[in-house]
Amino acid sequence: MAERRSGIDYYGVAVLLILWELAPRLGWIDSQFFPAPSAIFAEGAKLWADGTLVLHITVSLKRTFLGLLGATALAVPLGFVLGGWFPRFTRFLSPLLNLFGQINAFSLFPLFVLFFGIGELAKFSIIFWSCLWPILFTTIAGVQGVEPLFIKLARSMGGGRGALLVKVLIPGALPSIFTGVRIGATVAFLMLIAAEMIGASSGLGWLVHNSSVNYIIPRLYLAALLIALLGTMLNYSLHWLENHLIHWKTS
Amino acid sequence: MPTRAFVSPWSLSRWLDRSSLLLFFAAWELAPRAGGLLETFIAPPSVVLMTLWELLLSGELCDHVTISLGRAIAGFTGAALIALPLGFLLGGNFRTFERIVTPVLRFLGQVNPFSLFPLFIILFGISELSKEAMIFWVCIWPILFNTITGVKGIDPLLVKSARSMGTGVVPLFFKVILPAASPGIFTGLKMGAGTAFFMLIAAEMIGASCGLGWLVWNAQINFQIPKLFAATVVISVLGMILNMLLVTLERRLLGWLDSSPNH
Amino acid sequence: MAGVVDVPQQIQTDAKIVVKAITSVFHLKKTRTEPAREFIALKEINLEVKKGEFLVLVGPSGCGKSTLLDILTGLAQPTSGAVYIDGNKVTGPALDRGIVLQGYALFPWRTVRQNVEFGLEIKKVPKRERRAISDNFIHLVGLDGFADRFPHELSGGMKQRVAIARALAYDPEVLLMDEPFAAVDAQTRESLQDELLRIWEATGKTILFVTHSIEEAVFLGDRVAVLTPNPGTLREIVKIDLPRPRHNSDTRSSAEFGWIRRKIWELLQNAPHESRHHLNAVPVAEAISPTASL
Numbered sequence: 001m002a003e004r005r006s007g008i009d010y011y012g013v014a015v016l017l018i019l020w021e022l023a024p025r026l027g028w029i030d031s032q033f034f035p036a037p038s039a040i041f042a043e044g045a046k047l048w049a050d051g052t053l054v055l056h057i058t059v060s061l062k063r064t065f066l067g068l069l070g071a072t073a074l075a076v077p078l079g080f081v082l083g084g085w086f087p088r089f090t091r092f093l094s095p096l097l098n099l100f101g102q103i104n105a106f107s108l109f110p111l112f113v114l115f116f117g118i119g120e121l122a123k124f125s126i127i128f129w130s131c132l133w134p135i136l137f138t139t140i141a142g143v144q145g146v147e148p149l150f151i152k153l154a155r156s157m158g159g160g161r162g163a164l165l166v167k168v169l170i171p172g173a174l175p176s177i178f179t180g181v182r183i184g185a186t187v188a189f190l191m192l193i194a195a196e197m198i199g200a201s202s203g204l205g206w207l208v209h210n211s212s213v214n215y216i217i218p219r220l221y222l223a224a225l226l227i228a229l230l231g232t233m234l235n236y237s238l239h240w241l242e243n244h245l246i247h248w249k250t251s
Numbered sequence: 252m253p254t255r256a257f258v259s260p261w262s263l264s265r266w267l268d269r270s271s272l273l274l275f276f277a278a279w280e281l282a283p284r285a286g287g288l289l290e291t292f293i294a295p296p297s298v299v300l301m302t303l304w305e306l307l308l309s310g311e312l313c314d315h316v317t318i319s320l321g322r323a324i325a326g327f328t329g330a331a332l333i334a335l336p337l338g339f340l341l342g343g344n345f346r347t348f349e350r351i352v353t354p355v356l357r358f359l360g361q362v363n364p365f366s367l368f369p370l371f372i373i374l375f376g377i378s379e380l381s382k383e384a385m386i387f388w389v390c391i392w393p394i395l396f397n398t399i400t401g402v403k404g405i406d407p408l409l410v411k412s413a414r415s416m417g418t419g420v421v422p423l424f425f426k427v428i429l430p431a432a433s434p435g436i437f438t439g440l441k442m443g444a445g446t447a448f449f450m451l452i453a454a455e456m457i458g459a460s461c462g463l464g465w466l467v468w469n470a471q472i473n474f475q476i477p478k479l480f481a482a483t484v485v486i487s488v489l490g491m492i493l494n495m496l497l498v499t500l501e502r503r504l505l506g507w508l509d510s511s512p513n514h
Numbered sequence: 515m516a517g518v519v520d521v522p523q524q525i526q527t528d529a530k531i532v533v534k535a536i537t538s539v540f541h542l543k544k545t546r547t548e549p550a551r552e553f554i555a556l557k558e559i560n561l562e563v564k565k566g567e568f569l570v571l572v573g574p575s576g577c578g579k580s581t582l583l584d585i586l587t588g589l590a591q592p593t594s595g596a597v598y599i600d601g602n603k604v605t606g607p608a609l610d611r612g613i614v615l616q617g618y619a620l621f622p623w624r625t626v627r628q629n630v631e632f633g634l635e636i637k638k639v640p641k642r643e644r645r646a647i648s649d650n651f652i653h654l655v656g657l658d659g660f661a662d663r664f665p666h667e668l669s670g671g672m673k674q675r676v677a678i679a680r681a682l683a684y685d686p687e688v689l690l691m692d693e694p695f696a697a698v699d700a701q702t703r704e705s706l707q708d709e710l711l712r713i714w715e716a717t718g719k720t721i722l723f724v725t726h727s728i729e730e731a732v733f734l735g736d737r738v739a740v741l742t743p744n745p746g747t748l749r750e751i752v753k754i755d756l757p758r759p760r761h762n763s764d765t766r767s768s769a770e771f772g773w774i775r776r777k778i779w780e781l782l783q784n785a786p787h788e789s790r791h792h793l794n795a796v797p798v799a800e801a802i803s804p805t806a807s808l
Contacts, residue, residue, distance in 0.1 A: 096272055104486050111471075114471055149615055150619055156588070156613045172621075197368075197369075208369055248666070
């Protein structure tokens with residue numbers, strides 16, 4: 001958030017970690033259900049050493065990025081074409097697009113499994129589907145929200161369609177598109193974990209599911225923490241990218 | 252533009268506005284009739300409606316809807332009951348404490364609910380409680396964070412001017428702080444309710460023996476295509492109704508706000 | 515409609531800009547069912563601007579001055595009549611006319627320099643040359659040292675200077691300015707006016723300046739064209755004989771200044787009587803200016 005955070009603010013994290021470490025050791029809580037951070041860390045070190053951890057992380061990240069990239073590659077150009085060149089057609093389509101955007105992506109998962117089987121394609125398609133709508137909607141809104149004065153000015157200088165697109169519409173719509181990509185990435189990661197829990201043989205979601213089935217509680221915690229960390233990092237890196245690409249924005 | 256002069260009359264244009272939906276449903280109805288794979292995998296709307304009618308008559312649909320809604324409401328209410336008072340305390344009275352716990356809370360809020368679901372199952376078994384705990388977890392964070400932001404964002408001048416008129420603590424809370432923080436609170440409740448329903452379906456797919464999510468998943472496993480489509484339609488429609496209800500409620504309650512489309 | 519009247523592609527003239535019998539009609543509807551109503555934004559406007567002249571169009575909002583400027587830019591087509599630059603009919607926007615708009619319209623994602631170079635990029639001027647030109651014009655408007663700032667880091671007056679530099683950079687012979695100083699505070703406005711006159715004298719451009727401030731019109735212009743609304747008609751062209759170079763400090767205090775100001779004010783007050791009944795229709799006309807859409 002906008003507030004500046006100092007070292008003091010992270011005391012909370014430290015205190016929590018210490019309490020969590022002590023509680024199972026002192027018998028306050030059942031260490032079977034709440035393993036201490038050290039136990040989780042040990043489990044992590046073990047999986048790291050035999051390489052499985054890296055494998056699951058890369059698999060999950062790869063799936064997320066593939067879905068996100070695929071959705072972006074389709075939604076952004078489509079949004080420009082719809083929002084910029086065919087405003088009437090967009091108006092005509094908008095109830096349908098809204099309908100698709102509102103449908104709970106999870107309820108479609110069985111359908112996707114039905115169509116594409118339980119393999120990679122089903123996972124790709126669910127992520128693709130759930131990223132597609134936020135990116136498409138924000139792109140259309142971004143293109144249509146470009147200040148008309150800018151367009152008027154560029155046209156008054158005799159700028160053609162190409163110049164208008166490259167020099168005015170794309171930079172003008174970029175902040176809005178980025179919001180869509182960020183929302184998409186968050187949703188994608190969430191979907192991925194669920195999809196991996198339902199049907200996969202690798203990935204962090206599978207790790208959670210597998211640990212719970214085999215009752216390996218520290219590994220379950222490890223996977224859950226890793227997913228949270230990865231989600232946070234994904235979010236931060238997109239923020240970072242946004243700030244570097246759109247540095248001209250006022251705070 | 253000259254074309255503006257020829258806009259069709261209101262009622263007709265309204266139909267035209269919806270025509271893409273009509274076209275979509277028509278395509279959906281006709282596609283399976285083409286035979287082949289489409290016929291195997293897609294149930295046309297007419298069949299879906301019939302299946303829905305049968306499910307309704309047998310009482311099956313009602314049972315699943317009631318169960319799903321019951322879970323969602325239980326988890327949501329529990330989350331609101333805890334998050335609202337906590338949000339007011341953290342945002343209003345204990346600012347320093349709030350600063351210290353916020354990073355922890357933020358991280359917890361980032362924890363993917365799905366990765367916790369197996370844990371809830373281990374802790375609570377495949378009972379109602381595990382599903383409710385999941386919804387509770389999903390709802391509590393948006394409500395809490397938005398309440399804190401809402402309370403912290405109250406213009407101090409409002410409080411000051413109310414105080415100067417000799418307002419006591421209780422009226423101050425109900426007449427100034429609560430309404431001033433209500434937009435933030437409502438945003439949180441809305442986000443919570445929206446995600447609650449969304450997550451519930453997933454949770455029911457992963458670990459449940461009844462409810463709408465289970466109905467969808469079970470239909471898929473047993474290759475009952477019409478039932479699968481019917482359940483998907485019910486979930487989508489319920490989600491949209493929920494959305495519409497929330498928007499209407501927000502308009503009613505927060506009509507005094509500048510209506511900006513990006514809320 | 516009336517556009518079928520044949521207008522010559524070229525005319526013989528010494529004037530830089532010739533506005534010939536321009537009429538512009540909009541079809542308005544308040545609701546979707548109501549039949550379209552004609553609104554005459556401009557009626558039979560005739561105007562000539564000499565090379566190097568500073569001509570000001572003054573009039574209340576709704577007199578069609580922005581529409582006229584859009585037609586001059588080439589962004590809008592008149593219902594009948596034509597505009598000629600150097601005797602050639604205007605058919606669309608081009609870089610022979612620079613434009614400065616009311617709301618600055620600086621691209622927020624471009625630095626001061628990149629904004630100034632915008633027209634040069636469209637003209638496909640090589641990078642090195644662009645840089646020399648933008649340096650020159652950034653210096654001319656007194657913004658040395660701000661070249662790499664983004665618009666949100668500038669004050670209103672500075673933004674307007676950038677907009678002027680941007681319009682001058684691709685070296686148009688005509689500068690069209692649509693209420694450029696309307697958004698800045700009074701003091702900044704006066705210094706920008708002084709600055710504009712200095713730039714005009716230094717560059718020798720032909721300027722057509724639109725404003726609703728009588729005072730601004732009298733201070734800046736060689737001649738002031740007074741427009742009255744409903745329908746937008748050219749009421750009179752007033753010649754301003756105030757000596758140049760003018761400065762805000764002394765020009766405004768002269769008796770002659772006050773006299774001309776008074777005269778223009780009376781011209782605007784004694785507009786044909788029917789106009790007042792239609793005043794409510796005016797903002798609509800401005801809003802549907804055909805250039806507003808993409």
